[in-house]
Amino acid sequence: MASGLPLRVATFEVDITPPLGSPLCGGWIKPLEVVDDPLLAKGVVLEDGERRFVLCALDWCEVRNSAHDQLRQALAAGAGTQADQVAVQCLHQHNAPIVDVDAQALIDAQPNPLPICDAAHFKQVLEKLTVAAREAAGRLTPFDRVATGEAKVEQVAATRRVKAADGKILVRYSSCQDPELRAMPEGVIDPLLKTISFLAGEKPLVRLHYYATHPQSYYGDGRGTSDFPGIARQNIERETGVFQIYFTGCAGDVTAGKYNDGSHQARGELIARMAQGMRESIAASHAELAELIGWQVVRLPLPPREDAGFTEADAKRNLESSSVPPQPRLNAAITLAYRQRAQRPIEIPMLSLGKIRIVHLPGEPFIDYQLTAQRLAPGCFVAVAGYADGGPGYVCSAASYSEGGYEPTASLVGPRTEMALKGTLAELLAEE
Numbered sequence: 001m002a003s004g005l006p007l008r009v010a011t012f013e014v015d016i017t018p019p020l021g022s023p024l025c026g027g028w029i030k031p032l033e034v035v036d037d038p039l040l041a042k043g044v045v046l047e048d049g050e051r052r053f054v055l056c057a058l059d060w061c062e063v064r065n066s067a068h069d070q071l072r073q074a075l076a077a078g079a080g081t082q083a084d085q086v087a088v089q090c091l092h093q094h095n096a097p098i099v100d101v102d103a104q105a106l107i108d109a110q111p112n113p114l115p116i117c118d119a120a121h122f123k124q125v126l127e128k129l130t131v132a133a134r135e136a137a138g139r140l141t142p143f144d145r146v147a148t149g150e151a152k153v154e155q156v157a158a159t160r161r162v163k164a165a166d167g168k169i170l171v172r173y174s175s176c177q178d179p180e181l182r183a184m185p186e187g188v189i190d191p192l193l194k195t196i197s198f199l200a201g202e203k204p205l206v207r208l209h210y211y212a213t214h215p216q217s218y219y220g221d222g223r224g225t226s227d228f229p230g231i232a233r234q235n236i237e238r239e240t241g242v243f244q245i246y247f248t249g250c251a252g253d254v255t256a257g258k259y260n261d262g263s264h265q266a267r268g269e270l271i272a273r274m275a276q277g278m279r280e281s282i283a284a285s286h287a288e289l290a291e292l293i294g295w296q297v298v299r300l301p302l303p304p305r306e307d308a309g310f311t312e313a314d315a316k317r318n319l320e321s322s323s324v325p326p327q328p329r330l331n332a333a334i335t336l337a338y339r340q341r342a343q344r345p346i347e348i349p350m351l352s353l354g355k356i357r358i359v360h361l362p363g364e365p366f367i368d369y370q371l372t373a374q375r376l377a378p379g380c381f382v383a384v385a386g387y388a389d390g391g392p393g394y395v396c397s398a399a400s401y402s403e404g405g406y407e408p409t410a411s412l413v414g415p416r417t418e419m420a421l422k423g424t425l426a427e428l429l430a431e432e
């Protein structure tokens with residue numbers, strides 16, 4: 001039985017690995033020396049007979065501010081749609097670029113500039129994505145069924161915010177060799193990997209996976225890689241012959257540190273566990289007739305924080321001073337770029353398809369936002385992707401600013417964000 005709806009889908013893939021010598025992770029680690037495996041942009045164009053939508057996941061650490069707008073525009077131009085019907089997310093690997101052309105322009109205007117990203121390469125990526133989306137729109141294929149599945153991923157994700165006996169928040173980074181920290185509980189995570197598949201009859205055309213953890217097993221060695229989620233994704237693609245896309249969920253406070261000592265062997269184990277989660281989620285998938293595609297966008301203002309170190313004056317002073325070390329100067333440029341960007345609201349798009357909801361959040365949201373989204377629509381299959389516009393940085397809980405830990409010291413937005421973002425989630429996920 002066919003759905004009778006004019007639904008079509010096509011996939012696209014572009015190699016977005018920057019040239020050797022390009023800055024990685026915003027310029028504060030070793031630049032790219034060797035490519036272990038290519039960084040990819042993978043996406044789908046979806047069409048409901050009238051409108052087109054694009055979902056795209058990049059093997060980059062972050063895309064911030066106007067660079068994120070430019071990516072949405074480039075994909076929209078190619079796919080023949082409008083930018084507010086495009087969602088672009090990063091997987092957040094660390095041996096990968098942070099693209100912030102606004103911050104780069106700010107630091108380039110100084111007498112002693114520093115490299116944050118490769119703006120020329122970014123331009124080429126925009127052009128390649130436009131071409132790829134255009135080609136995809138030219139080979140849209142009918143689909144009539146959509147499958148959803150989920151499975152537990154064993155021994156990958158755990159909280160980065162470990163609570164000590166005295167209540168202090170300890171930091172369990174992505175790789176961790178401290179046996180006491182590793183022995184502490186997993187804490188709040190979402191253990192389930194979710195998969196959404198588009199099918200023509202029995203034939204799967206593309207699978208989208210969602211899981212929430214920081215994706216880096218080790219980094220800083222100049223070796224470009226899509227790291228364990230990207231490698232697992234490509235392994236499953238080879239194994240099944242079906243195009244696979246992976247989105248990182250709300251992983252702001254989630255890392256693999258409990259299960260990862262940063263060794264090469266540990267990366268292999270994480271790849272295997274992630275791939276197993278994908279396999280089991282695919283095996284558990286259940287297909288139903290596709291329904292009409294819905295798309296909602298909420299425009300959320302996320303004002304910059306104004307406490308000491310984050311004000312315009314403080315950031316300017318750090319950017320302009322020749323005695324300030326590189327790391328705080330890079331941060332100052334990134335802070336100032338977000339302060340400019342924050343004058344406009346951030347768009348938060350959600351795609352719905354029958355009982356499926358796919359929410360696209362900015363920055364590095366805490367796992368609580370993903371769990372909240374799921375609680376708000378208990379009758380739905382809610383998948384959440386984080387790391388759209390990376391401008392705000394960590395999207396923390398309000399309480400974390402007084403509790404401590406790492407994330408609230410790096411976020412560019414303040415404690416009021418929680419109520420605002422949860423209001424947006426309620427607006428998007430309210431069930432009629």
Ligand SMILES: [Zn+2]
Pocket residue numbers: 092214252364
């Ligand atoms: Zn992060």
